[in-house]
């Protein structure tokens with residue numbers, strides 16, 4: 001059994017060498033077309049410069065794009081990932097100055113020369129190897145002009161000289177076996193460097209994303225402000241209005257019935273305390289002080305301890321994250337555990353938080369009945385909005401019958 005392992009490895013590598021040769025030769029074919037394109041492109045450019053070649057420009061561009069597209073397809077078959085570059089549409093003038101076009105012309109120049117050579121070299125090594133190895137068998141039967149080894153480099157016109165074919169053929173085949181995948185790799189580099197989107201193109205995509213998440217951030221902000229305003233308005237403000245009313249009543253009763261006034265003042269005091277408690281709750285919901293005092297780990301442990309469903313907490317966050325990230329993580333866990341207690345009928349819940357590759361990963365899972373749906377309430381939708389506002393990702397899995405799992409990833413910007 002053991003002895004099979006290296007053989008299979010060898011067979012796989014042999015297959016790899018043949019496959020590489022095939023793809024490299026195909027690449028050389030595209031290189032040949034590219035090398036034909038270059039003088040043609042120069043002629044078109046000169047004619048255009050003389051103001052008579054304009055009708056030729058668009059068909060030439062189409063051809064260049066087809067050729068580059070064929071190379072991209074070849075690169076993908078080799079196993080590389082390469083995206084199509086974004087294109088400028090419009091007049092020939094604009095299309096010619098499109099960075100994608102310039103990069104494709106550059107590729108044509110390199111691939112039509114170096115790429116063509118590398119592809120043919122892979123084929124040549126294989127052909128020379130087979131030719132030279134078999135040469136001692138049939139060297140007598142070919143004309144004297146063709147009695148040569150190493151692709152015509154070394155004449156070999158006697159039986160002794162022909163035997164050298166065993167040596168040169170072996171060397172060529174070994175070089176081919178080892179080198180073909182590497183030659184294919186070198187041949188692919190110009191395409192990989194020049195046929196994908198230009199490095200700046202990623203940035204413009206990124207700007208679009210950031211604009212969207214910035215809008216979401218402002219949106220989340222507005223929603224948060226509205227929530228705070230409502231909490232202040234419906235809670236604390238109502239109670240303070242009540243206190244004012246009670247004090248007014250107490251003053252009016254003051255002379256007539258001091259005992260009654262005393263009673264009303266006591267109620268006013270209670271209401272003041274309630275108003276204070278409301279205010280504290282609002283403040284705490286903005287930036288939970290427990291986060292400030294005890295850090296993320298302490299705050300989450302406290303949340304889990306308060307949860308009606310038994311909850312295990314695993315936290316692996318060695319450093320502190322930005323306040324916005326910690327607050328959002330806290331909010332996610334608080335909201336999720338409230339849901340677990342309220343909706344899930346679970347017997348166990350689990351909170352896991354870890355810092356990995358510059359992102360804070362938060363996972364809250366329960367073994368309850370499932371069926372959580374962001375469209376059915378405001379809590380889960382709020383989680384998703386807050387997470388997206390930080391450029392993060394939220395994934396919810398909650399099939400009917402359970403279990404429910406919410407995973408959130410928040411970039412920490414480091």
Ligand SMILES: Nc1ncnc2c1ncn2[C@@H]1O[C@H](COP(=O)(O)OP(=O)(O)O)[C@@H](O)[C@H]1O
Pocket residue numbers: 339340343344345366368369370371372373374375376377378379380381404
């Ligand atoms: N952990 C959970 N297990 C089962 N169902 C859940 C869970 N979390 C949420 N749900 C369901 O998804 C709905 C939406 O949740 P949410 O957006 O938090 O709104 P709310 O809690 O205000 O109802 C809930 O009404 C509930 O039916």
Ligand SMILES: [Mg+2]
Pocket residue numbers: 335338339377378379380
């Ligand atoms: Mg909820």
